[in-house]
Amino acid sequence: MRKTKIDVKGTIVPNDYKWIYTLCEVDATCPNDIHTAIEAAKGEKLDVYINSGGGYIQAGNEIYAALREYQGQVNIHVVGEACSAASVIACAGKSDIVPTGQFMLHNVAAGAQGDFNVMESTKEVLLSANRAISQAYQLKTGKSEAELLDMMNHGANNIGTWLTAQEAVDQKFIDKIAESQNQNVQL
Numbered sequence: 545m546r547k548t549k550i551d552v553k554g555t556i557v558p559n560d561y562k563w564i565y566t567l568c569e570v571d572a573t574c575p576n577d578i579h580t581a582i583e584a585a586k587g588e589k590l591d592v593y594i595n596s597g598g599g600y601i602q603a604g605n606e607i608y609a610a611l612r613e614y615q616g617q618v619n620i621h622v623v624g625e626a627c628s629a630a631s632v633i634a635c636a637g638k639s640d641i642v643p644t645g646q647f648m649l650h651n652v653a654a655g656a657q658g659d660f661n662v663m664e665s666t667k668e669v670l671l672s673a674n675r676a677i678s679q680a681y682q683l684k685t686g687k688s689e690a691e692l693l694d695m696m697n698h699g700a701n702n703i704g705t706w707l708t709a710q711e712a713v714d715q716k717f718i719d720k721i722a723e724s725q726n727q728n729v730q731l
Contacts (some may be wrong), residue, residue: 562577582614587616603629615627621641622642623642625646626641627647632677650696685716
């Protein structure tokens with residue numbers, strides 16, 4: 545069976561921001577990158593390699609949805625870190641993580657300017673976004689919304705919850721630790 549490799553590297557960005565990252569030769573992934581790869585795969589197995597600190601959650605949500613809706617097999621490989629929006633993407637299929645990998649989830653963040661009405665409205669939008677994001681984690685882990693929202697809100701200065709590879713597996717965000725292809729190599 546043929547397979548298609550998809551890289552989710554660098555910042556997760558909206559489609560119309562990608563050109564800036566490309567121009568500056570900085571790694572970034574946008575939804576169009578994933579849609580193009582999925583279209584070319586034509587039902588073949590997808591191997592998605594993630595090493596991303598996250599980015600724009602709307603773009604991450606679109607990538608998550610595209611991978612979940614794909615008709616073929618999707619295998620996610622966290623080869624560095626899956627943080628923030630990338631952690632949502634990591635929940636889109638069967639997954640593994642390198643032993644040195646990290647997984648991080650946190651509250652959705654945004655900037656706002658205006659009077660107290662704008663600030664209160666922004667607070668409500670962010671709380672709603674947190675609940676929406678927690679759905680991806682709930683489907684993957686079976687944890688309750690309350691438990692996941694607590695994990696997202698954890699820590700001083702809202703740094704979220706950082707997990708080692710083994711902790712991510714133990715917490716069911718990731719299915720297993722990736723096996724080494726070179727375990728029998730002698731130095």
